[in-house]
Amino acid sequence: MHATFKRSLAAIGLALGAYAALVPAAQAANEQFFPLATYRVGAYASSGIPVWAGMIDYLRYINEVEGGINGVKLVWQECETEWTAEKGIECYERFKNGLNGAPVAIYAPNGAPAAYALADKAEADRIPLITLGYGRTEATDGRVFPYNFPAMLTFYSEASAFINYVAEREGGLDKLKGKKIATVYHDSAYGRETQGPLALLAQKYGFENIQIAVADPGNEQAGQWRQVRQLKPDWVFLRTWGVSTPVAIKTAARFGYPVERIVGDIWASSNEDVLPAGEAGKGYLALTPYPGGADFDIHQRIRQYILDTGKSDLKDPKSFGSVYYNSGLVNAAIAVEAIRTGQKKFGNRPLNGEEGRWGLEHLDLGDARLKEIGFLGLMQPLKLSCSDHEGGGAAKVQQWDGQQWKLITDWVQADRATLRPLIDAKAAEYAKEKGVTARDCAAQ
Amino acid sequence: MTAIVPRLTASFDEAPLTLVRRRWRPGLLSLLLVAFVGLPWLGSDYWLNAILIPFLVLSLAGLGLNLLTGYTGQTSVGAAGFMAVGAFATYGLLLRVPGLPLPLALLGGGVIAGLVGLLFGIPSARIKGFYLMVTTLASQFFLEWVFAKFPWFYNYASSGTISAPRLELFGHNLATPVGRYLLTLSCVVLLTWVAVNLVRSQVGRNWMAIRDMDTAAAVIGIAVERDKRMAFAVSSFYLGIAGALWAFAYLGTASAGSFDINRSFQILFIIIIGGMGSIAGNFIGAAFISLVPILLSHAGQWLFNGNVDAGQLQNLQKVLFGALIIGFLIKEPEGLARLLGDLRERIRVWPLRF
Numbered sequence: 041m042h043a044t045f046k047r048s049l050a051a052i053g054l055a056l057g058a059y060a061a062l063v064p065a066a067q068a069a070n071e072q073f074f075p076l077a078t079y080r081v082g083a084y085a086s087s088g089i090p091v092w093a094g095m096i097d098y099l100r101y102i103n104e105v106e107g108g109i110n111g112v113k114l115v116w117q118e119c120e121t122e123w124t125a126e127k128g129i130e131c132y133e134r135f136k137n138g139l140n141g142a143p144v145a146i147y148a149p150n151g152a153p154a155a156y157a158l159a160d161k162a163e164a165d166r167i168p169l170i171t172l173g174y175g176r177t178e179a180t181d182g183r184v185f186p187y188n189f190p191a192m193l194t195f196y197s198e199a200s201a202f203i204n205y206v207a208e209r210e211g212g213l214d215k216l217k218g219k220k221i222a223t224v225y226h227d228s229a230y231g232r233e234t235q236g237p238l239a240l241l242a243q244k245y246g247f248e249n250i251q252i253a254v255a256d257p258g259n260e261q262a263g264q265w266r267q268v269r270q271l272k273p274d275w276v277f278l279r280t281w282g283v284s285t286p287v288a289i290k291t292a293a294r295f296g297y298p299v300e301r302i303v304g305d306i307w308a309s310s311n312e313d314v315l316p317a318g319e320a321g322k323g324y325l326a327l328t329p330y331p332g333g334a335d336f337d338i339h340q341r342i343r344q345y346i347l348d349t350g351k352s353d354l355k356d357p358k359s360f361g362s363v364y365y366n367s368g369l370v371n372a373a374i375a376v377e378a379i380r381t382g383q384k385k386f387g388n389r390p391l392n393g394e395e396g397r398w399g400l401e402h403l404d405l406g407d408a409r410l411k412e413i414g415f416l417g418l419m420q421p422l423k424l425s426c427s428d429h430e431g432g433g434a435a436k437v438q439q440w441d442g443q444q445w446k447l448i449t450d451w452v453q454a455d456r457a458t459l460r461p462l463i464d465a466k467a468a469e470y471a472k473e474k475g476v477t478a479r480d481c482a483a484q
Numbered sequence: 485m486t487a488i489v490p491r492l493t494a495s496f497d498e499a500p501l502t503l504v505r506r507r508w509r510p511g512l513l514s515l516l517l518v519a520f521v522g523l524p525w526l527g528s529d530y531w532l533n534a535i536l537i538p539f540l541v542l543s544l545a546g547l548g549l550n551l552l553t554g555y556t557g558q559t560s561v562g563a564a565g566f567m568a569v570g571a572f573a574t575y576g577l578l579l580r581v582p583g584l585p586l587p588l589a590l591l592g593g594g595v596i597a598g599l600v601g602l603l604f605g606i607p608s609a610r611i612k613g614f615y616l617m618v619t620t621l622a623s624q625f626f627l628e629w630v631f632a633k634f635p636w637f638y639n640y641a642s643s644g645t646i647s648a649p650r651l652e653l654f655g656h657n658l659a660t661p662v663g664r665y666l667l668t669l670s671c672v673v674l675l676t677w678v679a680v681n682l683v684r685s686q687v688g689r690n691w692m693a694i695r696d697m698d699t700a701a702a703v704i705g706i707a708v709e710r711d712k713r714m715a716f717a718v719s720s721f722y723l724g725i726a727g728a729l730w731a732f733a734y735l736g737t738a739s740a741g742s743f744d745i746n747r748s749f750q751i752l753f754i755i756i757i758g759g760m761g762s763i764a765g766n767f768i769g770a771a772f773i774s775l776v777p778i779l780l781s782h783a784g785q786w787l788f789n790g791n792v793d794a795g796q797l798q799n800l801q802k803v804l805f806g807a808l809i810i811g812f813l814i815k816e817p818e819g820l821a822r823l824l825g826d827l828r829e830r831i832r833v834w835p836l837r838f
Contacts, residue, residue, distance in 0.1 A: 080795040081802055089795060117789070120781060120798045125735050125742065126538060130778060133534035153742070156645050157735045160659075161533070176643065227632060229643035229739050236642045256741065355795075466642060473579075473639075473649055 075135035094368020128154025145396030167393035181467035195233035197454035222273035258284025293320035310363035334361025338414030546766035548722025554760035557695030562620035564747035565627035570724025571731035601720020648732035759819030
């Protein structure tokens with residue numbers, strides 16, 4: 041037994057050692073590496089595939105039309121995470137030292153489990169993590185989380201924007217009193233994140249806060265929607281993900297809950313979420329920081345240079361301009377603009393993680409700059425700083441008409457000032473548990 | 485019973501034959517030397533964090549399950565549930581008992597997991613086979629639900645995740661990749677050593693007798709029910725420590741979702757592919773399950789970089805991995821440990837065949 045054990049271990053060691061020798065040697069170049077931690081297989085692949093297409097198309101556009109970021113070409117490589125923490129760690133470790141000498145400035149873990157698992161590792165390696173529309177909300181406090189950027193819209197802001205939208209529809213925040221608002225959520229770290237802010241807002245505005253959990257993966261929800269029918273809430277906030285979204289919409293229809301009273305969250309807001317629900321999805325509302333649609337300025341450019349020349353990563357042209365495709369564009373644009381910002385200080389060369397963080401913390405995308413890069417209307421103005429790693433905090437509400445999304449509001453702003461003490465308290469608690477000393481932002 | 489007729493027990497201190505020859509094993513010693521000194525010194529962060537640590541933890545989890553399933557014959561699909569108990573118990577001990585050193589917290593987590601295992605092992609007195617498997621399935625879902633439902637277990641964190649409060653030993657910081665690797669390796673080596681001796685002892689022989697035929701085992705005077713419960717407890721102790729290491733030495737964070745039914749299946753596959761009732765099989769199985777997909781992914785990247793559609797490439801790797809598993813199990817249903825053992829015998833007499 042022992043002999044088998046040691047010999048087999050030795051054989052495995054030899055095989056892997058031989059493999060390691062095959063990895064090509066490094067060479068320096070004027071290139072910036074964009075690691076792509078993707079999920080093209082598994083339960084969430086249908087959501088992921090258009091996101092990667094959006095990211096790759098934008099990076100390709102920057103390379104081929106604009107000649108890179110101030111002359112620095114972008115290179116990228118994919119690594120499959122299957123939306124799991126362990127594969128996410130493997131990909132991160134594979135990529136963190138760059139690719140053939142091209143350094144990593146910003147890393148997108150693309151998946152909540154990986155984002156949680158990488159938070160400490162990335163801080164130790166000084167690589168900023170950007171988690172757009174997911175991830176640890178406390179990381180908004182950049183003093184405690186120097187390398188985590190839940191940019192644009194955290195789950196807290198999302199909850200607040202939802203409540204503000206409901207107030208808009210009901211005729212004012214004072215009309216919320218006595219209303220019943222139910223949250224049907226995916227029972228995971230992602231789904232539970234809005235419980236804190238909704239409880240706080242319920243206390244402040246006096247609405248009844250009902251929480252209904254859907255266990256992963258959520259392809260059977262009769263119990264949950266029976267409960268919804270019994271409680272008769274005025275609004276339902278649908279915080280599902282992947283296959284559980286179309287199932288929720290269909291089951292709601294089966295139990296007779298009106299679809300125009302259901303507001304999906306960021307991760308339940310794309311064409312891929314409502315198309316499988318068919319006729320039942322008509323009238324469904326969704327919050328999103330990157331609305332669907334292919335008529336924004338950037339889409340004209342990408343259509344002209346990438347899509348029509350056959351260089352797009354998109355397999356299904358119908359997904360062009362879908363919410364997830366657009367989220368890929370926005371994700372890539374934030375990273376590119378942060379590197380551009382960093383280059384102003386460090387020179388027009390590839391940046392490392394620490395320099396990338398400087399770029400992110402000094403990112404200031406006003407309407408003028410958004411117009412220049414073609415993202416006006418698609419992306420909200422975004423200003424990050426040392427103490428505020430979220431920036432924006434607004435979402436638009438869109439409605440599905442059976443064919444496509446129609447935007448029905450402008451940016452609905454979250455009440456960030458009300459939620460910030462909650463975030464600061466969570467961050468302070470984390471700092472205490474982990475023994476982290478908060479940075480002094482005045483000194484930065 | 486043993487007190488009345490001590491001569492009839494299977495203790496081998498008066499046995500006429502030397503059952504195990506004790507000798508120095510230079511190969512094993514040098515392997516340990518490489519693992520403890522060479523790898524931390526030579527290995528990059530990628531090797532330590534992404535390959536060696538998960539491989540070791542999965543081997544330990546496989547070992548835990550193998551004691552129950554491979555040695556005692558009690559099939560369980562609840563392995564991940566007991567890993568969760570170990571992880572959450574260790575976290576709770578570190579958080580709520582100030583000044584508790586890490587090894588004691590790990591041990592405590594393992595002991596608590598062992599007690600929970602003992603509890604879920606009680607039905608094994610009455611039911612067997614597939615029916616027992618269903619009760620372990622219930623324990624899996626129950627434990628997962630407990631750690632998602634009651635916020636006390638994850639210290640009321642908004643996201644329901646736990647993260648290691650402090651990883652230090654005698655003032656040394658173990659949060660570095662090398663520190664976490666050495667912590668994992670030490671636990672795995674120590675527990676493997678214990679397991680090797682355990683399965684050779686009277687307890688292990690009782691377990692194997694129960695596995696081979698529990699009626700016969702009862703007839704020769706083995707306390708079948710007690711030994712089955714003990715197997716559940718010891719197995720859960722191992723799984724609990726593996727779970728704590730998975731959460732804190734590897735991921736750095738965990739939630740109930742990290743220990744779902746898929747993790748249980750993964751560990752069951754490790755022992756099926758590696759070899760039931762074999763200590764080495766756990767390591768081989770864990771290497772196969774955790775390293776082959778990574779190898780395939782690197783190979784795919786290296787061979788077809790950019791030329792083949794990325795989505796198809798990922799799916800192709802899955803197909804290839806599945807085909808490999810089927811192929812190996814057809815070739816040798818007793819697992820890779822047996823396959824490698826046979827290969828060694830063949831090489832020993834090569835080019836002749838006996």
